[in-house]
Amino acid sequence: LFLPSRFHLFRQEKAALFGPNGCGKTTMLRLIQGLEQPSGGDLRLSPGCRPHVLTQNLEALPGDRTLLDYLTGRLNGLSGADRAQLAQLGLTLRHLNQPADSFSPGEQMKIKLAELILSSQDFIILDEPTNYLDLHAREQLEQALADYPGTMMIVSHDIYLLRRICDKVLLYDDCRISRLEM
Numbered sequence: 001l002f003l004p005s006r007f008h009l010f011r012q013e014k015a016a017l018f019g020p021n022g023c024g025k026t027t028m029l030r031l032i033q034g035l036e037q038p039s040g041g042d043l044r045l046s047p048g049c050r051p052h053v054l055t056q057n058l059e060a061l062p063g064d065r066t067l068l069d070y071l072t073g074r075l076n077g078l079s080g081a082d083r084a085q086l087a088q089l090g091l092t093l094r095h096l097n098q099p100a101d102s103f104s105p106g107e108q109m110k111i112k113l114a115e116l117i118l119s120s121q122d123f124i125i126l127d128e129p130t131n132y133l134d135l136h137a138r139e140q141l142e143q144a145l146a147d148y149p150g151t152m153m154i155v156s157h158d159i160y161l162l163r164r165i166c167d168k169v170l171l172y173d174d175c176r177i178s179r180l181e182m
Helices: 025-033 067-075 080-088 105-118 135-147 159-165
Strands: 014-018 052-054 123-127 151-155 168-173 176-181
Touching: 014 025, 014 159, 025 123, 025 151, 052 105, 067 105, 080 105, 080 135, 105 123, 105 135, 135 159, 151 159
Parallel strands: 014 151, 014 168, 052 123, 123 151
Antiparallel strands: 168 176
């Protein structure tokens, strides 16, 4: 899929991984996660780097608990700041008291994004994070991502989101990936 390419992403940079469908973006994500190995060349990650990925595929949330119970268990508690962040993403007290499996695909995506952001990961990768989201939810997501202090890579065809959030572009063009400044 790839011809020899050299690019980098430094700590706290927010990069778009951009290219046409079928060019290898998902393969690159799998390589970064260590789920696949390159057939040639190498991909180097900082030894302490642990990328956390939000995929396009939604997994069902457990139905035997409320959203509050689910998030509290996954995040080892929720602080007041965490609850404010949840509200910023549109997840209110009403949502927190609902069964975790009762949410629409758009709400499930917000929950997974909230979980990822609140887990204080230093490198997150979002694969088409605006799928399933309405306009209001997209705006809430954009603000949450703009405030996120860690390193981020976003795979999306949503140009508005990428321009608002990303300061770098890893552009897939003619079987090569090149780094561009925004």
